[in-house]
Amino acid sequence: MSRAETAGRVSPLWTFGLFRSELLTTFRRWRTLALLGVLAAVPVLVGVAVRIETGGDGSAGGGGGGGPAFISQITNNGLFLVFTALAVTLPFFLPMAVGVVAGDAVAGEANAGTLRYLLVAPAGRSRLLLTKYATVMAFCLVATLVVALSALITGALLFPLGDPTTISGTRIGFAEGLVRALLIALVVALSLIGVAALGLFVSTLTNSGIAAMATTVGLLTTVQILDQLPQLHALHPYLFSHHWLSFADLMREPVYWDDLTKNLGLQALYAAVFGSAAWARFTARDITA
Amino acid sequence: MGEASATERDGTRPDGTRPDGTRPDGPHAGPVADAGGGDGDGGGVIVTRALTKRYRGGQLAVDGLHLTVPAGSVFGFLGPNGSGKTTTIRMLMGLIEPTSGTAHVLGRPMPRSARAVLPHVGALIEGPALYGFLSGRDNLLRYDAADPTADPRTRHARVAAALDRVGLTAAAGKKAKAYSLGMKQRLGLAAALLRPRRLLVLDEPTNGLDPQGMREIRTLVRELASDGTTVFLSSHLLDEIEQVCTHAAVMARGRLLTQGPVAELSAGARGRLAVTTPDAADAARVLKEQGVADVVVAEERVSGEVPERDLAEVNAALVAAGVRVRGFGVERASLEDAFVALTGEGFDVAG
Ligand SMILES: Nc1ncnc2c1ncn2[C@@H]1O[C@H](COP(=O)(O)OP(=O)(O)OP(=O)(O)O)[C@@H](O)[C@H]1O
Ligand SMILES: [Mg+2]
Numbered sequence: 330m331s332r333a334e335t336a337g338r339v340s341p342l343w344t345f346g347l348f349r350s351e352l353l354t355t356f357r358r359w360r361t362l363a364l365l366g367v368l369a370a371v372p373v374l375v376g377v378a379v380r381i382e383t384g385g386d387g388s389a390g391g392g393g394g395g396g397p398a399f400i401s402q403i404t405n406n407g408l409f410l411v412f413t414a415l416a417v418t419l420p421f422f423l424p425m426a427v428g429v430v431a432g433d434a435v436a437g438e439a440n441a442g443t444l445r446y447l448l449v450a451p452a453g454r455s456r457l458l459l460t461k462y463a464t465v466m467a468f469c470l471v472a473t474l475v476v477a478l479s480a481l482i483t484g485a486l487l488f489p490l491g492d493p494t495t496i497s498g499t500r501i502g503f504a505e506g507l508v509r510a511l512l513i514a515l516v517v518a519l520s521l522i523g524v525a526a527l528g529l530f531v532s533t534l535t536n537s538g539i540a541a542m543a544t545t546v547g548l549l550t551t552v553q554i555l556d557q558l559p560q561l562h563a564l565h566p567y568l569f570s571h572h573w574l575s576f577a578d579l580m581r582e583p584v585y586w587d588d589l590t591k592n593l594g595l596q597a598l599y600a601a602v603f604g605s606a607a608w609a610r611f612t613a614r615d616i617t618a
Numbered sequence: 619m620g621e622a623s624a625t626e627r628d629g630t631r632p633d634g635t636r637p638d639g640t641r642p643d644g645p646h647a648g649p650v651a652d653a654g655g656g657d658g659d660g661g662g663v664i665v666t667r668a669l670t671k672r673y674r675g676g677q678l679a680v681d682g683l684h685l686t687v688p689a690g691s692v693f694g695f696l697g698p699n700g701s702g703k704t705t706t707i708r709m710l711m712g713l714i715e716p717t718s719g720t721a722h723v724l725g726r727p728m729p730r731s732a733r734a735v736l737p738h739v740g741a742l743i744e745g746p747a748l749y750g751f752l753s754g755r756d757n758l759l760r761y762d763a764a765d766p767t768a769d770p771r772t773r774h775a776r777v778a779a780a781l782d783r784v785g786l787t788a789a790a791g792k793k794a795k796a797y798s799l800g801m802k803q804r805l806g807l808a809a810a811l812l813r814p815r816r817l818l819v820l821d822e823p824t825n826g827l828d829p830q831g832m833r834e835i836r837t838l839v840r841e842l843a844s845d846g847t848t849v850f851l852s853s854h855l856l857d858e859i860e861q862v863c864t865h866a867a868v869m870a871r872g873r874l875l876t877q878g879p880v881a882e883l884s885a886g887a888r889g890r891l892a893v894t895t896p897d898a899a900d901a902a903r904v905l906k907e908q909g910v911a912d913v914v915v916a917e918e919r920v921s922g923e924v925p926e927r928d929l930a931e932v933n934a935a936l937v938a939a940g941v942r943v944r945g946f947g948v949e950r951a952s953l954e955d956a957f958v959a960l961t962g963e964g965f966d967v968a969g
Contacts, residue, residue, distance in 0.1 A: 343770055442747025450764035
């Protein structure tokens with residue numbers, strides 16, 4: 330393929346130019362920025378709500394068991410807003426944002442007609458699809474970090490910071506708390522690669538970006554509902570969202586790895602299955618748009 | 619920008635042809651073809667054999683196409699709406715898979731060799747497609763980045779040169795969604811010109827352009843051709859093809875009707891005898907008496923097929939009958955006449 334004829338010396342590094350271009354293009358879209366804005370707003374809302382609720386009397390909100398994970402600890406330690414914010418956004422806001430970006434990745438370009446020009450450039454179908462997937466994964470990471478950072482800043486502004494207490498009851502240093510927060514953000518980002526692969530596959534099926542985004546978000550909601558139905562108990566371990574909240578286990582001492590590895594294994598399985606399906610579809614497809 | 623050869627060509631081109639219709643294979647004669655080893659097809663830059671495409675809906679869009687585009691030609695791909703031009707181009711560019719038959723571009727099979735062939739090909743397919751939220755320049759930077767064989771170190775310079783070539787330098791920083799149709803078309807052309815190409819495939823390149831823009835595109839096409847680039851140009855505008863093309867192929871309903879040098883195509887159709895006169899009715903009667911078939915009266919112009927007999931006699935008969943003749947002569951057949959002669963019908967959309 331990379332014959333000398335093409336221009337003398339073609340550097341294999343040039344192939345990453347497309348990835349860079351794809352990142353730039355994705356993060357310059359108004360829609361991407363709006364999604365990130367919404368994600369950044371969620372921790373602020375949660376923080377303000379907790380602040381108003383507790384009225385500054387220091388005690389955690391009444392019904393100890395209610396609300397998302399760690400919420401009762403926020404008033405004592407703003408760092409916990411990071412964990413709460415991730416727990417709040419992971420079930421819907423984060424995967425929805427990923428679903429929108431992934432669903433639009435191929436279908437949006439097909440819709441605009443830019444896909445045909447990328448392909449005659451020639452981007453190469455496998456290379457383009459890989460680049461798209463890498464970009465969606467980068468978005469997963471950026472989106473998660475946006476939530477975590479916004480939560481950290483809000484937490485620091487509204488609440489005292491200090492050494493956090495783990496779920497197991499032990500105290501860890503603030504620095505280690507920060508490291509755990511970063512680790513949790515990484516695990517949350519990795520939890521999204523299954524949805525990302527699913528969204529990308531849907532995106533190769535249609536020429537309408539809107540349809541692909543709506544389908545992906547619809548599937549996401551459906552899976553969440555199925556995960557709530559006790560009758561489908563046997564199915565639950567295979568739903569990509571089933572182990573999502575296992576990231577809280579990183580706040581145990583020692584860390585409880587069982588569900589975490591199950592989660593990451595499941596995400597890898599989804600990535601492999603839907604990634605292959607997307608590849609099979611995209612490399613064989615007629616591009617007529 | 620190659621003025622000398624452009625003028626020279628313009629000089630030889632009242633009828634849109636070159637002496638032999640082709641050009642000698644220049645310095646561009648073909649690394650890809652040489653390396654591919656598969657150019658036993660007579661050296662055509664584009665060679666299709668029995669190329670057929672049936673869309674999933676069942677529509678037979680291209681039916682057994684045997685097309686040969688000689689190196690160095692400006693090849694007009696002509697046909698009414700829906701005749702299969704864009705479908706053929708999509709197959710040549712590897713965007714869709716042929717149902718049967720083969721297509722070779724630069725001596726290599728498509729779509730299999732797309733990654734080796736396409737860096738040498740610039741294409742405008744079914745109009746431009748742009749990222750509206752990016753500037754014109756950023757659109758080109760993105761398309762160039764998509765080509766893994768394009769040198770990123772020269773990217774900005776090449777983009778600037780391409781913008782300049784299509785006259786968009788002033789508007790390069792503007793968001794593409796704010797471009798007019800003609801500006802978008804120019805930007806699409808610029809994307810095809812990002813690198814020196816051996817083949818340009820332009821699907822209706824003058825669509826949406828004003829007359830000035832159309833002239834500029836034609837000049838550009840001639841310039842590129844004089845640099846040795848083969849240009850494959852689809853259109854449904856017959857006079858456009860006549861003005862810039864050395865060769866043409868005519869499609870109708872997915873089938874190839876004919877292909878060859880433009881001069882031969884229009885010579886294939888016989889010209890028509892035309893008489894300009896205020897006495898059109900009398901003239902028509904006399905012409906019929908003189909054995910002129912297919913007489914058509916259009917206001918002060920009467921035309922018909924050129925008869926076997928000496929035209930001087932026909933003219934004398936007109937004058938003898940008291941017809942006031944203002945003009946008398948045989949009009950050279952246009953490509954449109956050729957088209958009508960070939961299809962036996964007008965230039966209408968197939969069902
Ligand atoms: N994606 C598609 N699916 C099904 N049929 C199609 C598709 N694209 C084109 N066709 C059909 O194939 C035939 C040829 O279409 P094509 O676009 O190749 O024509 P064309 O010569 O480019 O026409 P135009 O001058 O209007 O651009 C038409 O009958 C059209 O309806
Ligand atoms: Mg067309």
